[in-house]
Amino acid sequence: MSGDETSHARDASPAISDADEDARNLLRVRDLSTRFFTEEGQVNAVESVDFDVRDGEVFGIVGESGSGKSVTALSIGDLVESPGRVTSGEVWYRNADLAEEIDDPEAVDGDFVDVRQVPENVRRSLRGPSFSMIFQDPMSSLNPSLTVGEQIAEAVEVQRRARANPRSTRSRTQGYGLADMLASTVLPSRSYVSEESRERAIELLEQVGIPDPADRADEYPHQFSGGMLQRAMIAQALAGEPDLLIADEPTTALDVTIQAQILDLLRDLQDETGMSIVMITHNLGVIARMCDRVGVMYAGEIVERGQLADVFDDPVHPYTQGLLGSIPDLDEPASRLQPIEGNVPDLYDHEMGDRCYFADRCPYAMEECLSHPPEFDTETGKPVDPKTDPGEHGARCVLANHEFRPEDALPEEYFAVESEDSSGSDREAAETEEVNTDD
Amino acid sequence: MTDPLVRVEDLQKYYFEQDSLVDRLLGKEPESVQAVDGVSFDVREGETLGLVGESGCGKSTTGETLLRLREPTDGAVYFDGENVFESADLDEFRKRAQVVFQDPFSSLDPRMTAGQIIREPLDVHGIGTKAERRERVEELLERVGLSAGQVDRYPHEFSGGQRQRVGIARALALEPDFIVCDEPVSALDVSVQAQILNLLEDLQEEFGLTYLFIAHDLSVVRHISDRVAVMYLGEVVEIGPADEIFENPGHPYTEALLESVPRADTSEQGREVDPLAGDVPSPRSPPSGCRFHTRCPYAREACKRESPGDYDVAGRADHQAACFRRVEDHDYWDSPPLGEDEQVAEGTADD
Numbered sequence: 001m002s003g004d005e006t007s008h009a010r011d012a013s014p015a016i017s018d019a020d021e022d023a024r025n026l027l028r029v030r031d032l033s034t035r036f037f038t039e040e041g042q043v044n045a046v047e048s049v050d051f052d053v054r055d056g057e058v059f060g061i062v063g064e065s066g067s068g069k070s071v072t073a074l075s076i077g078d079l080v081e082s083p084g085r086v087t088s089g090e091v092w093y094r095n096a097d098l099a100e101e102i103d104d105p106e107a108v109d110g111d112f113v114d115v116r117q118v119p120e121n122v123r124r125s126l127r128g129p130s131f132s133m134i135f136q137d138p139m140s141s142l143n144p145s146l147t148v149g150e151q152i153a154e155a156v157e158v159q160r161r162a163r164a165n166p167r168s169t170r171s172r173t174q175g176y177g178l179a180d181m182l183a184s185t186v187l188p189s190r191s192y193v194s195e196e197s198r199e200r201a202i203e204l205l206e207q208v209g210i211p212d213p214a215d216r217a218d219e220y221p222h223q224f225s226g227g228m229l230q231r232a233m234i235a236q237a238l239a240g241e242p243d244l245l246i247a248d249e250p251t252t253a254l255d256v257t258i259q260a261q262i263l264d265l266l267r268d269l270q271d272e273t274g275m276s277i278v279m280i281t282h283n284l285g286v287i288a289r290m291c292d293r294v295g296v297m298y299a300g301e302i303v304e305r306g307q308l309a310d311v312f313d314d315p316v317h318p319y320t321q322g323l324l325g326s327i328p329d330l331d332e333p334a335s336r337l338q339p340i341e342g343n344v345p346d347l348y349d350h351e352m353g354d355r356c357y358f359a360d361r362c363p364y365a366m367e368e369c370l371s372h373p374p375e376f377d378t379e380t381g382k383p384v385d386p387k388t389d390p391g392e393h394g395a396r397c398v399l400a401n402h403e404f405r406p407e408d409a410l411p412e413e414y415f416a417v418e419s420e421d422s423s424g425s426d427r428e429a430a431e432t433e434e435v436n437t438d439d
Numbered sequence: 440m441t442d443p444l445v446r447v448e449d450l451q452k453y454y455f456e457q458d459s460l461v462d463r464l465l466g467k468e469p470e471s472v473q474a475v476d477g478v479s480f481d482v483r484e485g486e487t488l489g490l491v492g493e494s495g496c497g498k499s500t501t502g503e504t505l506l507r508l509r510e511p512t513d514g515a516v517y518f519d520g521e522n523v524f525e526s527a528d529l530d531e532f533r534k535r536a537q538v539v540f541q542d543p544f545s546s547l548d549p550r551m552t553a554g555q556i557i558r559e560p561l562d563v564h565g566i567g568t569k570a571e572r573r574e575r576v577e578e579l580l581e582r583v584g585l586s587a588g589q590v591d592r593y594p595h596e597f598s599g600g601q602r603q604r605v606g607i608a609r610a611l612a613l614e615p616d617f618i619v620c621d622e623p624v625s626a627l628d629v630s631v632q633a634q635i636l637n638l639l640e641d642l643q644e645e646f647g648l649t650y651l652f653i654a655h656d657l658s659v660v661r662h663i664s665d666r667v668a669v670m671y672l673g674e675v676v677e678i679g680p681a682d683e684i685f686e687n688p689g690h691p692y693t694e695a696l697l698e699s700v701p702r703a704d705t706s707e708q709g710r711e712v713d714p715l716a717g718d719v720p721s722p723r724s725p726p727s728g729c730r731f732h733t734r735c736p737y738a739r740e741a742c743k744r745e746s747p748g749d750y751d752v753a754g755r756a757d758h759q760a761a762c763f764r765r766v767e768d769h770d771y772w773d774s775p776p777l778g779e780d781e782q783v784a785e786g787t788a789d790d
Contacts, residue, residue, distance in 0.1 A: 064628035064629065064630060065628055225718045225719075227718055228718070255493035255494055255655070255719075256493070256655075256657070256696060256699040256700055257493065257695060257696065257699045257714060257715040258718070259699065259701075260698075260699035260701075260712050260714035260715070261714045261715075261716075263701070263712075264712065264714055282628065282629065283701070284629075284703035285700060285701030285702055285703045285707065286701050287703070288701060288702060288703050288704055288705060288707035288708060289701040289702075289707045289708065289710065289712075291708075308705055308708055309705045309708075312703070312704065312705045313705055322630055323629060323630060324703065325633075326629045326630045326632065326633035327629050327633075327658065327703050328633075328636070328658040328659055328661065328662030328663075329658065329662075329702075330657055330658040330661055330685070330697070330700055330702060331685075331702065333658075333661050333662050334662075336637065336640075337633040337636055337637055337662070338633065339630055339631070339632075339633030339634040339636075339637060340630035340633075341634070343598045343600060343601070343631065344598070344628065344630075344631075
């Protein structure tokens, strides 16, 4: 946000960077905000999000559509496209070698480098060997006119050439000009992708459990089933041997039996490589199976975070409680579901106001919820600053601080009136229209 | 027991590829995709029958064909004792059987207002006067949890959950007895999904509706259904009371499905899951014998040769599974197990 705040965060960081904490964190995301500037107005897709990803862990981000979880992932990789823009925030990534190379003291903190402050070519060079991403829909993420093997080999080749000169983006295509490209159409030996890369691609396909990898590598994406394609995409993401894999709804498009296979695969790969995974999904079951720690997102914010057991067994935020109460239990079906009333907000800046964003759907909304709550440590009940001292289990809700006070409760119709107003006082409008037009 | 409201007998729906005039002139054999292949079940009055299966198993095609939204290849559907496929006048059937579709975005005409959408069935069947229809529309809107003031809004002005409510109001307009709900909540967020499920339950109670509830989400199906039918590759492999199916599954496929679903519970962390190997074979050339034998952990030679009938599970006449393992003295038990390689080879050859 403001310059003051960011510099404050950096000043404060040596205080918490006792060797322990730093060795455990691979990624520190601080105050990350992403906005979309649309014709209808500014959309605050991600609103000042802070979280850490530790070495070798699976960190889950769970939320409904429009909660900003995918945009958070894209923002980490600096992949947000116009009309969206990451408007503020720091993404500290631990890489001692890189930290030594960067001259800008602003962008370095111990072994950590702020990915958002390094030059574009450095940032690009990190995609692949440092961060890698897999997406929801494998069908639209792969090029339909190239064979699967070719696409993976290309990713391998890019990483291989990049390794020769790690911080330059030019090296990826150096020595390979237009003439070579033209020549490669008649002479296979002149093609961009080398024979070693092809072999490595087949190895990768085998690693992700594709049967007959040598044959399947020559097939096109449409010849693969959805599960196989997702495996191929994972192989591609592994080409650079990343430290961090960001998986954005990796199993949402798949059937449950295939989903189980892919989750198994991700677990095995993590055991093998020791990489960290950020798992983004709306499926609480997937979170429960995969994650060590989890952050619950609502309206662009992380509203509750903690160890899986803290969040699932002992949820504090009414939204987390609502989410868990809305899913039917497979083993012990309840007679009636407890849905969250209302709908997910649109996140238009001018509609958000300064209240708790969940207050309009919250069964425990009180007077004080009309001002935006800080994050509280659920243990001590004291407000914490997630930038400097993220507790183990935090919730952005006053209920973490004190019990619900019925005498302060907002009247039931409080937000109903407000929302009718903000949506163009539709009841009135509809009535006047009724008079005017008789269809 | 009274007669079921809907009886489906040996329903078949094949799609044909390479069936155009040009293909025939070139002498190409039409290739059939056996989307639904011999499905039989009953839906009793006032109950919810859940139809569950993975994508491509033919569950939606079953729903659409039994409403005669698609012409069946073979089989019969009796609605209140009358064969739907043979009756010349479908008006009465169309009034009494309705459908709610999965995607609330594409199943509502973007150029019609909510009021027009809900009123359309009344217009088509010529029910009531203009004023009565308007009144009925407003009543329906309020019944599904919208306000009568939203009658002149267009679909894009509603959220996903509200749109699905409009779709439900449209299905209710003609006071039907039977509604096919084709994945009505799978496009919705969980919090909104719960609202819609509760609404569907309330409406069923209030109007005595009968549902065929098609979904791929097992926990949703268990929650809403009285009985459940599990489909795999165009066939019903297991049918029975919901609690029976989920607590005492009789078919290895049902078992595997239940095993695969990640529970939203901390006990899920580190739960050992042995996922089914391989992919669903193509319905163009389904495997011989039992269609599940290419992925089944218990497959034996007999499964490859012979396709199983419906056998009672645990001696219950209302719970049946198409698996030889439910028959004590079947040849299956004497035949040699299929090797894993054999299974995989066959499974992939079908792609």
